[in-house]
Amino acid sequence: xxxxxxxxxxxxxxxxxxxxxxxxxxxxxxxxxxxxxxxxxxxxxxxxxxxxxxxxxxxxxxxxxxxxxxxxxxxxxxxxxxxxxxxxxxxxxxxxxxxxxxxxxxxxxxxxxxxxxxxxxxxxxxxxxxxxxxxxxxxxxxxxxxxxxxxxxxxxxxxxxxxxxxxxxxxxxxxxxxxxxxxxxxxxxxxxxxxxxxxxxxxxxxxxxxxxxxxxxxxxxxxxxxxxxxxxxxxxxxxxxxxxxxxxxxxxxxxxxxxxxxxxxxxxxxxxxxxxxxxxxxxxxxxxxxxxxxxxxxxxxxx
Amino acid sequence: xxxxxxxxxxxxxxxxxxxxxxxxxxxxxxxxxxxxxxxxxxxxxxxxxxxxxxxxxxxxxxxxxxxxxxxxxxxxxxxxxxxxxxxxxxxxxxxxxxxxxxxxxxxxxxxxxxxxxxxxxxxxxxxxxxxxxxxxxxxxxxxxxxxxxxxxxxxxxxxxxxxxxxxxxxxxxxxxxxxxxxxxxxxxxxxxxxxxxxxxxxxxxxxxxxxxxxxxxxxxxxxxxxxxxxxxxxxxxxxxxxxxxxxxxxxxxxxxxxxxxxxxxxxxxxxxxxxxxxxxxxxxxxxxxxxxxxxxxxxxxxxxxxxxxxxxxxxxxxxxxxxxxxxxxxxxxxxxxxxxxxxxxxxxxxxxxxxxxxxxxxxxxxxxxxxxxxxxxxxxxxxxxxx
Numbered sequence: 001x002x003x004x005x006x007x008x009x010x011x012x013x014x015x016x017x018x019x020x021x022x023x024x025x026x027x028x029x030x031x032x033x034x035x036x037x038x039x040x041x042x043x044x045x046x047x048x049x050x051x052x053x054x055x056x057x058x059x060x061x062x063x064x065x066x067x068x069x070x071x072x073x074x075x076x077x078x079x080x081x082x083x084x085x086x087x088x089x090x091x092x093x094x095x096x097x098x099x100x101x102x103x104x105x106x107x108x109x110x111x112x113x114x115x116x117x118x119x120x121x122x123x124x125x126x127x128x129x130x131x132x133x134x135x136x137x138x139x140x141x142x143x144x145x146x147x148x149x150x151x152x153x154x155x156x157x158x159x160x161x162x163x164x165x166x167x168x169x170x171x172x173x174x175x176x177x178x179x180x181x182x183x184x185x186x187x188x189x190x191x192x193x194x195x196x197x198x199x200x201x202x203x204x205x206x207x208x209x210x211x212x213x214x215x216x217x218x219x220x221x222x223x224x225x226x227x228x229x230x231x232x233x234x235x236x237x238x239x240x241x242x243x244x245x246x247x248x249x250x251x252x253x254x255x256x257x258x259x260x261x262x263x264x265x266x267x268x269x270x271x272x273x274x275x276x277x278x279x280x281x282x283x284x285x286x287x288x289x290x291x292x293x294x295x296x297x298x299x300x301x302x303x
Numbered sequence: 304x305x306x307x308x309x310x311x312x313x314x315x316x317x318x319x320x321x322x323x324x325x326x327x328x329x330x331x332x333x334x335x336x337x338x339x340x341x342x343x344x345x346x347x348x349x350x351x352x353x354x355x356x357x358x359x360x361x362x363x364x365x366x367x368x369x370x371x372x373x374x375x376x377x378x379x380x381x382x383x384x385x386x387x388x389x390x391x392x393x394x395x396x397x398x399x400x401x402x403x404x405x406x407x408x409x410x411x412x413x414x415x416x417x418x419x420x421x422x423x424x425x426x427x428x429x430x431x432x433x434x435x436x437x438x439x440x441x442x443x444x445x446x447x448x449x450x451x452x453x454x455x456x457x458x459x460x461x462x463x464x465x466x467x468x469x470x471x472x473x474x475x476x477x478x479x480x481x482x483x484x485x486x487x488x489x490x491x492x493x494x495x496x497x498x499x500x501x502x503x504x505x506x507x508x509x510x511x512x513x514x515x516x517x518x519x520x521x522x523x524x525x526x527x528x529x530x531x532x533x534x535x536x537x538x539x540x541x542x543x544x545x546x547x548x549x550x551x552x553x554x555x556x557x558x559x560x561x562x563x564x565x566x567x568x569x570x571x572x573x574x575x576x577x578x579x580x581x582x583x584x585x586x587x588x589x590x591x592x593x594x595x596x597x598x599x600x601x602x603x604x605x606x607x608x609x610x611x612x613x614x615x616x617x618x619x620x621x622x623x624x625x626x627x628x629x630x631x632x633x634x635x636x637x638x639x640x641x642x643x644x645x646x647x648x649x650x651x652x653x654x655x656x657x658x659x660x661x662x663x664x665x666x667x668x669x670x671x672x673x674x675x676x677x678x679x680x681x682x683x684x685x686x687x688x689x690x
Binding site for chain 2: 127132227230
C-alpha cells in the first residue's frame with residue numbers, strides 16, 4: 001500500500017510537466033528549490049536546534065556562484081556548477097560556523113541575521129563580479145549538448161537534485177551524525193556527557209546546511225534567470241524558517257511539505273501582500289499552539 | 304486515487320492557460336491588463352499611486368463612458384516588494400495563469416529588467432514601465448513610460464551649458480544602473496559642448512549619510528551639482544549642504560527625483576534647488592488633461608491627493624486606451640504594438656503632443672523648474688531632447 005502510494009507520487013512528479021500548464025511547472029520547480037533549502041535549514045535548526053536567520057545569504061552565495069561560473073565557463077555541465085555552488089557555500093558556512101559555535105540561542109540568531117546583511121552588502125559592492133544593484137542575468141544552464149531552455153527541463157533538473165538531496169538527508173538522519181544532531185537538539189549538555197562532541201557536530205550541521213542551501217541557490221539562479229541583491233532579504237530567511245516550523249522541525253518530509261505549502265501560499269497571496277506577514281504570523285502561532293510538531297506530527301498522529 | 308485524478312482534471316480544466324485563444328486577455332466585453340509592482344517595500348507608495356490610483360483612475364472613467372470598442376478594461380496587480388524574483392514569478396503568473404493581454408506600468412529598474420526577456424520572448428507587450436534606464440529600449444514589445452536618461456541628460460546639459468552658460472559640473476549619484484546611466488550620458492553631452500564632468504561622488508543605494516561626499520564636492524567648487532539620487536538621500540544631501548553653508552553651487556535634480564516627496568523631505572533646505580520636471584504640476588497645472596485628472600481623482604478616489612505618480616499612471620492608462628482604440632475591434636498584441644507606433648502628434652492635454660517612433664519612447668520632453676517657497680516654479684518652456 002505504502003509502496004503503491006510512493007510509486008503514484010513518483011509517477012505524478014515525473015508526469016507533471018506533461019499534464020500541468022507551464023505556470024504550475026514553474027511553481028513546482030520553485031517548490032523543489034525551496035524544499036532543498038528547507039531540508040538544509042532543517043539539518044541545522046530542526047536537528048541541532050540552532051536557529052538561523054541568514055539562509056537567504058547562503059542562497060545568495062550559491063546563486064551568484066552558479067551564475068558567475070556559468071558566465072565565465074559556459075561549457076561547464078550544470079551538475080558540476082551546482083556542486084561548485086554547494087561547495088563554495090559550504091566553505092563559507094564553515095568559516096561562519098566556527099566563530100558562531102561560541103554563540104547559542106538568541107546570539108546565534110543575531111549573528112546569522114547580520115551574516116545575511118553582510119552578504120547582500122557584499123554583493124552590492126562587488127560590482128565587477130556581481131553587477132551590484134543592477135542585477136545579473138543568468139545564462140541558461142547547459143548539460144552537455146542540451147540547453148535547459150524550457151520550464152520542463154528545468155523542472156526535471158530541480159526534481160532530480162531535490163530527490164538526491166532528500167535521499168541524502170534521510171540517510172544522514174539515520175547515521176551516527178544524524179543521531180548526534182538529534183541528541184544535541186534534545187539537550188546539548190546530555191549529548192556532551194554521552195561523548196558527543198557538540199562543537200564539532202554543530203559545525204558539521206552548519207556546513208551541511210550551507211551546502212544544501214548553496215545547491216538550492218544554484219538551482220534558484222537558473223530557474224529565476226535574474227539575480228539582484230534585493231532578492232535575498234531577511235524576509236526570505238524568515239520564509240525558510242516558516243517552512244520548517246510549519247512542516248515539522250527535524251523531519252525531512254516535513255521540510256518538503258512545508259516548502260510546498262509556503263511556496264504555493266506565497267504565490268496565491270501575491271495579490272494581497274500587505275496581509276501576507278499577518279497570515280504567515282497566524283500560521284506560525286497556530287502551529288506552535290496546536291501542532292508543535294508541524295505537518296509531520298499531524299500525519300504521525302493519524303497513522 | 305479517484306480524488307487525485309479529479310484534482311488533476313480540475314486543475315487542467317480550471318486553468319485559462321490550457322485552452323488558450325489566439326491572444327489572451329481580450330473577450331467581447333473585456334480587456335484584462337496586469338502588472339507586478341511595489342505595494343510593500345521601499346517604493347510601496349509610488350507603486351500604489353501609480354497603478355491602483357493612477358492607471359485605475361483613467362480606466363474607471365473610461366469604463367463608465369463605455370470602454371474601448373465596447374470592451375471594459377480590468378486590471379490585476381501583484382506585489383513584488385521591489386524584489387526581482389517575485390516580479391518574475393508574478394509576471395509569469397499574470398501571463399500564464401490570469402492570461403493578461405499586456406503588462407502595464409511596472410516599476411523600478413531591477414524588477415522591470417528581470418522580466419524584460421521573458422515578456423519579449425512570450426510576445427507580451429510591456430507598456431510604459433516607470434523607470435528611466437535605457438535598458439528597455441530597442442525591444443519590439445516594450446514602450447517606455449518615463450523620459451529615458453539619455454534624453455533627460457541632453458535637455459539638462461543643453462539648457463545649463465547653453466542659455467545658462469555654466470562651465471563647471473559635478474555629480475552626486477546613486478551607484479547603480481540609474482546613477483551610472485545618467486553619469487555616462489552627462490559625460491557624452493558635456494563633451495558635445497567641449498566641457499567635462501568634474502568631481503563625481505557615488506552613493507550606495509540605501510545609504511542615508513552623505514556628509515563625506517557633500518564635503519568633497521564642495522571642495523571641488525563646481526558651479527552646478529547634479530543630484531542623481533532617490534528622494535531620501537537627496538533630501539539628506541540638501542540638508543547637509545545647508546548645514547555646512549555651501550551656497551555657491553546650483554543643485555540640480557534629475558527627472559525621477561523632481562517631485563513633491565523630495566521637497567517635503569528636504570523642507571526649507573530645498574529652497575533654490577533646480578531640476579528637470581517631466582510632468583506638469585499635478586496640483587496647479589491648468590492643462591485640460593491635468594484638470595480632468597484632478598476632477599476624476601476627486602470623484603473616484605477622494606482620499607488621494609494629486610501627485611506625479613498617479614498622474615504618470617493616469618497618462619499610462621490614457622496611452623493604452625489610445626493604442627487599443629487605434630488597433631480597432633479586433634485587438635491582438637501585435638496589432639496593439641503596430642497601433643501604438645502610428646501615434647504621431649497626439650495631444651493628451653497633459654504633456655506635449657506625443658509621437659512614438661521606432662525607439663518606442665513615449666515621453667521625450669521636460670521643462671526646467673526651480674523651488675521657490677516650497678514649490679516648483681517653471682523657468683523654461685518644454686525643452687526638446689531630439690538630436
